Amino acid sequence: MEYKKREVTPMPAQDTYILDSLELNLFFLRIMKEHALFLQLNFTPKDKPFADAAQNLRTRLDGLLRRTIAMAKGHISPVVMSSGELFTRYTEEAERQTQYFTGVPVEVSLTVEEYDAGGDAAPPETMLPSADDLNKNAAELTEELLRLKRSVYDNVAACGMFTGLYPLQISHVMREAEEYLSLLEKLRMRRLDLGPEELAAGEAFWNDIMREHAEFIDGSLDPTEKAQKAKAEAFAAEFERLTRQAQAAKNALRGLPDVTGRSLAATRRISDFKAQCAQGILSCGIRSVIIPLLADHVLREANFYLRILKETMG
Secondary structure, rough: OOOOOOOOOOEEEEHHHHHHHHHHHHHHHEEEEHHHHHHHHEEEEHHHHHHHHEEEHHHHHHHHHHHHHHHHOOOEOEEEOOOOOOOOHHHHHHHHHHHHOOOOOOOHHHHHHHOEEEOOOOOOHHHHHHHHHHHHHHHHHHHHHHHHHHHHHHHHHHHOOOOOOHHHHHHHHHHHHHHHHHHHHHHHOOOOOOOOOHHHHHHHHHHHHHOOOOOOOHHEOOOOOHHHHHHHHHHHHHHHHHHHHHHOOOOOOHHHHHHHHHHHHHHHHHHHHHHHHHHHHHOOHHHHHHHHOHHHOOOHHHHHHEEEEEHHOO
């Protein structure tokens, strides 16, 4: 989703930049480190060097996220803290179960530390250099991760590598990294206000992400989970339509508010659906090949988009 300046109590421009930097990185650094984990878990023993590279990146992303959490303490708004985009009520348990099932350590302590990030205090101006450095480091790590994703995708596309991920899933996480980098660049340029065309493009992007989530869920549920698979298939079709409508709205902006309203309603429903799936997977009530943390991961992305849509609607 394209960046949109929040409508909050006015504060100095650089304070807005600092807060936006903290909130953006809290969300996306967690997403990126989990992408590295999902890659790591899905390589075969033959491709251990790729798994090692993913592990190395994940360790460094963990470190940068820990630094971001420390910077954010007392500054993150109640709206963001309660949105379910940074963590959900399932995140901690999903991390513990993923660690149990895979034997790969997961930094659950980061989630616990993040519970205390909320507060109403505006970031002090003295944090500006730290925010600049944070964004620079986040961009560098994300670019490195994106290069790894592209290498994996190219190898898979050329039938030179097998992974447990769909090729489209690899493309999917590449596009999310590209979106993160685009938002970091907008922050660097202090381009905080978006025009209608950019909002339409952002909705097209995230509607397509929601479509692919639904398709991945459908393809990863056990064939016996017919009711859940039917719901996922219906969501995929709905978000495919919404993606086309958002793309069309870029050239017919008068229709954008209606598209935004429909996207908001659909995203609220798919967030509820993903929460039900996460709860079912964690409680052993849904059969699938979905790792617990992946179920929580896609829920947080829906919640992030949902907050952006709510702010767009005002």
